[in-house]
Amino acid sequence: MKRFESHQWVSRILSLRVVLIYAVFGSAWIVFSDLVLEQFHLPSFFQLSILKGLSFIVITSLLLYALLRRDVRQLLQAQSKLRESETRYRLLFDSNPLPMWVFDSESLRFLAVNPAAVQTYGYSRKEFLSMTIRDIRPAEDMGKLTHYLETTGRDELHHSGIWRHRKKDGTLIQVEIISESLEFEGRPSRLVLANDVTEKQQIVRELNDNRTQIAAIIESAMDAIITIDQDQRIILFNSAAQKMFMCTRDEAIGQPVERFIPHRFRNSHQKHINKFGDTGVTSRHMGALGEISGLRTNGEEFPIEASISQVAISGMKFYTVILRDETVRKQQEEAIRRFNEELEQRVTERTSELMLANKDLESFSYTVSHDLRAPLRAIEGFANILMEDHHDHLDAEAKRLLKVISTNVHQMSSLIDDLLTFARLSRQAIEISNIPMYTLAESVGFWFIRHDPRYENSELRIDPLPDARGDAAMLKQVWTNLIGNAFKFSRTRDRPVVEIGAFQRDGECVYYVRDNGVGFDPSYTHKLFGVFQRLHSSHEFEGTGVGLAIVHRIIEKHGGRVWAESTINKNSVFYFSLSSR
C-alpha cells in the first residue's frame, strides 16, 4: 500500500514542477516582453511582436526540453534499476530451494508459486494457480487456518509456526511457515516461505520419545541414580535415590553430593572422583578398595554397591553414580553365614555323636562276639562232657534234655553270628568290582549240597547269569542267604528243586532264586525283610529271622531292589536287582 501511494505522489510532484516552471516563465515573459519593447520605441511593432512570439516558443521549448530531459532520464534510470532488482528478486523467488508462493490476502488464491513448491507439493504451476491455500491443508486444520488469518496482522514479517500441508499424492508434510505481506500485481498479498520440516519433526519427536523413555527408566529404576556436575553438585536425583537417602528431589538438587557420604569417607571420595575424572575411563565399579557406605538424612549409614560413569558435554564433566542399597543383602548374607555356621556346628556335633555311637556299636559288637560266645561254648562244651563222661549214668530223658540244651546253644550261636553280620553291614563300605554272578551262585549252591546231608536229594538248576557290579563278599552273602533259604524251605518236598536265573526288565537285570518249597503267606510279604521276622516256627524250620534282613540291607547298599512272590505250599521266588552304576 505504501509503495503504491508514493508512486502517485512522485509522478504528481514531477509533473507539477514542470508546469509550475512553465507557468512562472510564461507569465514573466508576457508581462516583461511588452514593457521592454515599449522602451525601445521601435518602428515596426507588428514584426517585433511576431519575433517576440517566436522567441518565446523557442525559449520555452528549450526550457521544457531541458526540464523533461532531466526528469525522463531520472525516470528511465529509476525504471531500469527497478527492472534489475525485480529480475534479481524474481531469481531469488524462482530458484529458491525452499517452496515459496504468493497468495491473495482476500481470495486466498495462489498468485505465484516457485518451482521448489511445484516440486515439493506435486501440483503443476497451473494447478497451483487455480487453487487457494485452503486446498493444500487437511480438512481438520481449516478452523485453525481461519482463526489464524483473522487474528494475524497483515503487514509484518510473520513466523506462523508449523503447519500440516497435504501434497498432491495425499501425504501430509510438516512445514514451517514464514510470511510477509506485499502488494502483488496491485493486490494485497502475502509472500510465503514453506520449509519442509517433516523429517526434522520426526527426529525431534523421536528424541523427545527417547528422552521420555530414559527419564521413565531413570525414575523407575530400583537403583538410586544421581548425576553430579564437576563441582560435585547434584543435578539429577531419581525416585529410588529419594527413598534411599530419605531426601526429596527438590532438597537434593543443587546440593553437594558429600551430604550423602559419611564424614569419614568424604576426603577419600573427593580424591577418588578426581582420580576417576583424570583416568578418562567411561565407567567403573566403585568400592574396589573396600566396602563403601551411604548416609541417609536421618544420619543412618548403610552399605552400598556403586558404579560410576563420566561424560563430558561442552567441556564440562558430569558424573553419574548408580547405587544399590546393600543393607538387606548384607543382612541376608549374614543370616546365611550364621545359618551355615550353625549348620556346620550341628553337622560337626552330629558327626561326632554318630562317630561315638558307631564306636559304641563297634565295641558293643566286639564284646558281643567275644563275651556272648564264651558262655555258649561253655554250656555246649560241658553238656557234651556230661554226655561223654557220664553217659552210662544218664537215662534217656536226661540225654534228651542235654540235646535240647545243645540245640538252643546252636540256635543262639547262629543268631549272634547273623546279628554281628547285620551290624557290620551298616558301617561297612562297599567295594565295587566286576562279579561273575554265575560262578558265585554255583559255588554257593553246590556248597550247600555238599556240606548239608539234608539237601542230598535237592536238585539245583542254574541258568547262565550276567555279571554284575558290586561288592564280592556282600553279594556272596546275598546268594548264600537266598539259596540257603530255598534249600531249607523245600527240603521237605519229595523232589526239591532250586532254580537260579536272571532276566532283563526295564533296562535292569533281575536275578532270582525259585524253590518248590512250602512258600509263605503273601499277605506277610511286607514282614519278610524285617529283622527277627519269621514266617515259620523254628520247630518246622530253624532260623534266626535275620537272613533276609541282611539281604535287604546289602541290596539297599547297592542301590537295588529285592522282593518276593509265593504261592503257599507250592513255591516261592526271591528277586533282586542291582543298580546299574
Next chain:
Amino acid sequence: MNPLNEVEILLVEDNPHDQELTLRALKKQHLANHIYTAADGAEALDYIFGKGAHAEKPVNNSLKVILLDLKLPKVDGIEVLKAVKSDERTRKIPVVVLTSSKEERDIVETYRLGINSYIVKPVDFEKFMKAVADIGLYWLLLNQVRP
C-alpha cells in the same frame, strides 16, 4: 615228645571254662603234660620273658607254640603278640590266635604282627575239640620250627 616234660605249649586264656575245654581237647591227643596256662597277658609275658613270678627262669624260647586269646585282662593279646614278635629271642615262637571273634581288624592286625594262624573258637563242641586237637598235632608233631 619231650621226655623232661618240658613245657612246649603256652595257653594264654582267661576264661577257666575255655581253659578246661582246651585242655580236654589236648589231653585227648596226649599233649596236656607239656602245657603251661597263663590267665592274663601280664602273666604270659612274665612266663615268656622270665620276669615277676617267673624271674628265676630264663627267657623261654623253647616253646613250640603259644595259643593266644586276644581279649585278656591286664595286658591284651595284641600287646603280648607285639612283645613276643619284637624280641629277637622269642620272635621265632609260632603264635596261634585262638579267639571268640572274627573281627576283621583283629585278623588283619595280628597277621600283620606275624601270627602263624588265626582260629575262631567254635561254639559247637565237636568242632571245638577237633580244632584244638588239629592245632596241637600240627604245631607240636608236624611243624619244624625255623632254624
